Amino acid sequence: MSKEIPQSSIKVLIADDSPVDRFILQTMLERLGYSVVLAEDGHQAVEQFESEKPDLVFLDVMMPNMDGVEAASCIKENAGDDFIPVIFLTSLVDASSLARCLDAGGDDFLSKPYNQIIIEAKIKAFSRMRAMNKTLSLQKNLIERNNKHLLQEQTVAKQVFDRIANTSSLKLSIIRYYMSPMAVFNGDVLLADISPTGSLMVLLGDFTGHGLPAAIGSMPLASIFYGMVNKGFGMSEILREINGKLNKTLPMGLFCCATFLDINLRKKRLLVWSGGLPDGAIYRAGGKTVERLASRNLPLAILSNQSFKADVVRYVLEPGDRILLWSDGIQEARNAEGVMFGEERLNALLEQELDNLHIFDDILQKVQHHIGEGERDDDVSLVEVRFPDEKEAAEVEKQGSRGRGCLQDWSLDFRLEASSLRVFDPMPLLLHITSEVPGLRQSNSVLFTVISELYNNAVEHGVLGLKSSVKQSPQGFAEYYRQRKEGLENLPKDCFIVLEFCHTVDAGGGVLRIRVRDSGQGFSPDETVATPGGVPIYHGRGFSLLRSMCESITVLPPGNCVEAQFRWLAED
């Protein structure tokens, strides 16, 4: 900004009814290199200003038709946000006349006789101010545009989020909550839905940070939550899925503090997983006591799924018990002096009013009172779930039965012919089906091992008739796989493998029976287990591994059919 603006590009308007004074000033300015526009009275001055758009105006105070003060007002109004310096030409000396000129929007005075050096200094100073003003005004416009754009984007993002986070379950009679309408941009998110198993699932989350980065994590969070609750998955499976997704997708340093409630209305039990949010509370209706729900886990997205543990605490609930959750916006709410509401004030409130039915309103009211009227803090999120009596529970549960349910008892026969055996890997397809059973989904990696071991045995020993004993030496391994490749390439047309799945649910969980039958001659797995002393066993390990994973493994005569029975236990 230190660069001077070329003088010839600066246009100056002189308005003066005295031909002598006008002539002198015009000559001075033209000799300094400015371009000059002239006016002889106030009316002309305003007209010339509108048509010539000068950068700077010299105005005589006393002029016929319209005086300088009035002309200055018109010019300033006409200029709008654009800064046009107005300098009064005057030999006025009394203070009140000078003040009147400044009130009318004048920026400076020039007294007679005119002095060229002073005039040049004034014009340069005002040109710098004008350039600075132009820059500021451009930046202001840019900021305004950006802000408008940001708000538009947030509105669209909010609409998308609202569609994903179907909030209809938050309207349940047993849930009360307070959140800012744009809370998703504070990183706060509240989700609730009723699962087909009769559990009310509630998740309060608080992403680190603010704005769009904080809001972005809410999308996969909400979509996994609703998708899996609807299919009847349990809390720990949903948490594991959310944690894994967020861990993989969120950038370093961005994570989600959350508390997850699984309230089973029939069994009257509450499961709580809490990671990083302030300790919630259960208000007991009967004993008039309060229990705190301590955070026992790291927030979501921090650990990889290998180290993630869904450490869940169980409580028994009675009608009238109320569970309260809040985000740290409650403790961190500041008043005008910057003092936080604080843990102590909140704890005192919770402990003092053990028989208080209005604790939700009280907390909210006290926090908002603390913040004061001046500054609305929109970071406050508070939710209360009241455990209903049996009549109300039935009504609540009815609203949850709209889910599409999950797989219960089913069976599947799947036959692979020779051409498929050569090229197709059936594992992804089969695991996709088994993972539709909530109880089996958590065992996907075990099931993968079991099914792929049975299938590979059927291909290698059944259909191809390979001998495990070939693998007894390291060189044998290579030979074995050469034979396998060759065998598959020249597979006879009438070869096949049939996989039969049969799944049944019972009170404690369920059983999946997997039967794999092949077109081969049959083989006894036992013969391969015989081990000469000291020789490492590279083969035959498969069956002992399967036995450790399954309830039972049975080889059916003539040895071309193996049945595995896999049992899973319900979460509670």
Added chain:
Amino acid sequence: MVDEASLNTEILDELRELLAENFNELIDRYLSDSQLRFNLLQKAITELDFKAINYEAHGIKGSSRNMGANRLADLMGRLEASGHAQNAQNLLEVFADAKSEYARVITGLVSVRNT
């Protein structure tokens, strides 16, 4: 012949340097404009039109100040103030002084006009 008390020669020299070939035109403009205003001022004083007295005296004062005619500018300043205050006291006396001072200014300006 320039009377130093009536015309500031330093200002006149600066104006001559500034305007160069237009210096004569400046003097001609001053002479015709001030003559016109003097007539209007005379009329205003006769009619005791204070608003016009204030306005015309102010006009002559400004351009006289720019021409270096400081004593005339001072006298006009007094008439301007009288007009503003609507005060008729000494009006005729000050105007008489102004007229004779104006004659000296004209004589001086005509003499510095390039021939």
